[in-house]
Amino acid sequence: MDDHQQVRRRDSSASRAALLDAAAELFAERGYDRTTVRDIAGRAGVNQALLFRYFGSKEALYAAVVARAGRDKLAEVPPNELFAQLLRGILDRQAGQDHSSQIMLRSSAEDVSVKAIGQELGQDYIRALSVLTDAPEADLRAHLVLAWIVGIDLMRADGGLSPLASANPEQVVACVLPAVRTLLERIKDISPE
Amino acid sequence: MDDHQQVRRRDSSASRAALLDAAAELFAERGYDRTTVRDIAGRAGVNQALLFRYFGSKEALYAAVVARAGRDKLAEVPPNELFAQLLRGILDRQAGQDHSSQIMLRSSAEDVSVKAIGQELGQDYIRALSVLTDAPEADLRAHLVLAWIVGIDLMRADGGLSPLASANPEQVVACVLPAVRTLLERIKDISPE
DNA sequence: ATCGGATGTAAGCAGTTGCTTACAAACATC
DNA sequence: GATGTTTGTAAGCAACTGCTTACATCCGAT
Numbered sequence A, B: 001m002d003d004h005q006q007v008r009r010r011d012s013s014a015s016r017a018a019l020l021d022a023a024a025e026l027f028a029e030r031g032y033d034r035t036t037v038r039d040i041a042g043r044a045g046v047n048q049a050l051l052f053r054y055f056g057s058k059e060a061l062y063a064a065v066v067a068r069a070g071r072d073k074l075a076e077v078p079p080n081e082l083f084a085q086l087l088r089g090i091l092d093r094q095a096g097q098d099h100s101s102q103i104m105l106r107s108s109a110e111d112v113s114v115k116a117i118g119q120e121l122g123q124d125y126i127r128a129l130s131v132l133t134d135a136p137e138a139d140l141r142a143h144l145v146l147a148w149i150v151g152i153d154l155m156r157a158d159g160g161l162s163p164l165a166s167a168n169p170e171q172v173v174a175c176v177l178p179a180v181r182t183l184l185e186r187i188k189d190i191s192p193e
Numbered sequence C: 001a002t003c004g005g006a007t008g009t010a011a012g013c014a015g016t017t018g019c020t021t022a023c024a025a026a027c028a029t030c
Numbered sequence D: 001g002a003t004g005t006t007t008g009t010a011a012g013c014a015a016c017t018g019c020t021t022a023c024a025t026c027c028g029a030t
Helices: A012-030 A037-044 A048-055 A058-076 A079-091 A100-109 A112-130 A138-158 A169-183 B012-030 B037-044 B048-055 B058-076 B079-091 B100-109 B112-130 B138-158 B169-183
Strands: none
Touching (some): A012 A048, A058 A100, A058 A112, A079 A138, A138 B169, B012 B058, B037 B048, B048 B058, B079 B100, B079 B112, B079 B138, B079 B169, B100 B138, B112 B138, B138 B169
């Protein structure tokens, strides 16, 4: 037991990963409430009892998913590109292998205890966005920007007939960005283009 | 039986009205999914079996609520004041005896069949808003405006710590309106002030 | 070879959901 | 007052929820 002290036997970590992946997809698609543990285990190809063995509860699984999803993007994307990046991540349905946005956004509508988990991540986004303006109510303005993304995601996801779902993403971005610049005035730049 | 052919006996119409009122409140507060028929009947002070006798199903009750809520406001508020009016209706928690906005907005996040009910009303709002701009993508821009209201409502309702819940409504309106004007350019006026 | 813990599975429990049914009470009409 | 419809009530059903338990099975260590 010098180098590998733990060799996977029947691959518990693969089961955990499968559960995390399936949960990330489903939470992003349907939100927390409308996703059942049977759905998750089913998509993961894993017995549902393992979900509870490895994560303890559906809520703890959700926390793990949010933690894993939030880590990456926020650390890598510079604040002035964050908004455009988030928006594109939402608009590009298949291009967005990155569920992190939806997971956080969908959490807004859920349980009291659950929403706190997602909101912690939301707070980080808020902080990143609020540095873009020197207006006195920077925090409020950052919240408004995030609220817009939440709303766009919801209407895009539900209203199949909405132009938000069918329109060219870049056209949407072109509409939204000027308005957001109005919100976050005296700003370096929001869009990299 | 010359004038009143139907005199209320044990007041079935009062029960119907109580159910409609209670349902309107609860759907606005929690959305469709998280509102149970027992909750509705309980708040209405009515046996839950009556809910099904009078409305057939929870979904049909929802349709009745949406229909009643949507009729009024849209007909009375002129388009150029519609956005500010909607926004204020959301921000003023107690001032807003008018649940119509929330009911429609909350419906966005719900069931497939249920969302269609709320979206019919949403379409009317879209049409009213899209006349405010002469941009080619007027429809898209109107959807974006409505999406913003949806997002603000969601974040305000869930994040008790959000400044959207605590800030002075007029301050929020002052932040948002200029940005919306950027969206709906070449426009008469959005705010009456 | 065997023991013990790690991994996977089937079955079920208690609670909640929307909804139904069987029945009692109140009213209008005769 | 008798009759039949309308209004209200209690109980329960079938399905689903998150979660638990009892039990096979595999595998590394001794």
